[in-house]
Amino acid sequence: MSRRIAAAAAGTVTAVTAVLVFAPAAAAEVDVTNTETVQVYLNPDGGVDRARVYDQLDLTGTGSVDLRNPVTTDGLRNLDGFGDTDTEDGEAVLRTDVDGEQRRRTVSDFEGDLPLSVSVEYRLDGEVVDAEDVVGESGELEVRYRVVNETGETREIEYDDGTGTMVTADETVYVPMVGTMTTTLPPSFTDVSSGEANMGGDGRGGTRLTYALTLFPPIGSAEQEFGYTAVIEDGVIPEATLSALPVSPLDSPTYATGVAGYEGGIESGIELTEGAQTIDENLLRLRDGAADLLGGLIQLRDGAQQLSTGLSDQAAPGARELADGLGGQLAPGARELRAGAQEFYQGVNGELAPGAQRLADGAGVLADGLSSRLVP
Structure with missing residues (x-):
């Protein structure tokens, strides 16, 4: 038994098709395929004018069948002849013996939801x-x-x-x-x-x-x-x-290729996600390293600010005081030292030098006297 949907091409504006397959209540050696085609006539704006369902039963094999087909019985007609179609409890009923192939067709109003x-x-x-x-x-x-x-x-x-x-x-x-x-x-x-x-x-x-x-x-x-x-x-x-x-997208060659493509895309997506997770972990490490670097830079900035503050608040005033001391005390003392040195030099030249000359002259006289007496 198979399940399929066939197409109908008729309608003022459009036709929509649907097919269902039903199993018989009793099937000895008979295969039963039930194909239902929904034909819808629409108004020019797309609204439904009327809808009908064409039902086709294909019986193949040998044996007896007792088939109950849940179709709409309103407007039900036999398309294979002038005979009526048996119904019970709102279902079409078919009881027959099959030896080879048989086909039964009916049409009725469609009252279900359109796909x-x-x-x-x-x-x-x-x-x-x-x-x-x-x-x-x-x-x-x-x-x-x-x-x-x-x-x-x-x-x-x-x-x-x-x-x-x-x-x-x-x-x-x-x-x-x-x-x-x-x-x-x-x-x-x-x-x-x-x-x-x-x-x-x-x-x-x-x-x-x-x-x-x-x-x-x-x-x-x-x-x-x-x-x-x-x-x-x-x-x-x-x-x-x-x-x-x-x-069935998995069975249709046309769509199976697309399904395989999506499966390959999913597998690639999983691999991409795994790679992205690795990248994400490395980015987290990079983030942590950047945070450590930022902390060090902040500490360096704070130290530089403290150094700048110390230079401004302590070293600079001390340098100014040192400069003031050098200018106000050491420089005048140096000037006095230079004046004293000049006076000392002048004293040495004015007094010590003449005395040294007289001492030299006396030493010369002493030498001459010693020479005349000690050496005849």
């Missing part, structure tokens, strides 16, 4: 207008579509915060939905441009626009906005069709 919502905004010559105001008008038309994945539920998830610690957080989790929206603009729409669409001709003079939607994070976004601009004459509202289905 997607659509809104449309129209601007004519820059002014927001209703859809009916575009009909028959000319000018520059801008159309913006907004598609939202409405399946989000808040759940508690657990993950590694990058440091080896598992943490929990409440996050919004969505059913992975992907889809395409297509619209064909008539030949009266010229100078068509779009920043989001793949554009091409339709072979009849019109322009076909296709938008690819990935409506779940982190690969895409649960809410996407896109559109086009065109110059119109005798304006109309072109039909647009939205087909969407849930996917």
Whole structure:
């Protein structure tokens, strides 16, 4: 048994698709696949006009089945013939024998919650207008579509915060939905441009626009906005069709690559976090060293201030007192000493020198007398 969603492409403005698979109440050797497609007709502004669910049962194998299919019974019709579909307690009931393959199809009104919502905004010559105001008008038309994945539920998830610690957080989790929206603009729409669409001709003079939607994070976004601009004459509202289905990102080759990329990014993020922690530890050491250096500089500043204060308050006044003492006492004494020295010198020259001369003369006379008497 498989679970899948198929797309339906019909609608005045858009069509939304959903599929569920149900197991039969009793299945001998019969595989049962139940595919449900929700087709929604919307008004030009995106409001729901009517919704129907197409149910298809594929039975393969040999044996008897007693299947109770929980579908809406309002407006229930058999699409394989004119016979009625049996119902019990608000469920479609199928009891049959299978030998090979069988297929049963029904359609009924859809009353459940739609997985997607659509809104449309129209601007004519820059002014927001209703859809009916575009009909028959000319000018520059801008159309913006907004598609939202409405399946989000808040759940508690657990993950590694990058440091080896598992943490929990409440996050919004969505059913992975992907889809395409297509619209064909008539030949009266010229100078068509779009920043989001793949554009091409339709072979009849019109322009076909296709938008690819990935409506779940982190690969895409649960809410996407896109559109086009065109110059119109005798304006109309072109039909647009939205087909969407849930996917399994891990099984889809298209999205598995993106998932692998995110896993690699997570691993790189963990390594980056570990490296950042090492850097943070070194920065803490650097911070502590800077704090020590700052403390030393503060002490040096305080010592310099104390030295400056001591020089200003004590050494400088003492130097001034020393200078005053030298100028007021020592210098005059030095002048008196010089005067006394000059007087001493003059006394030596005026008195001692003549006496020395007389002494020398007397010594000469004594020598002569001794010579004459001692030496005949």
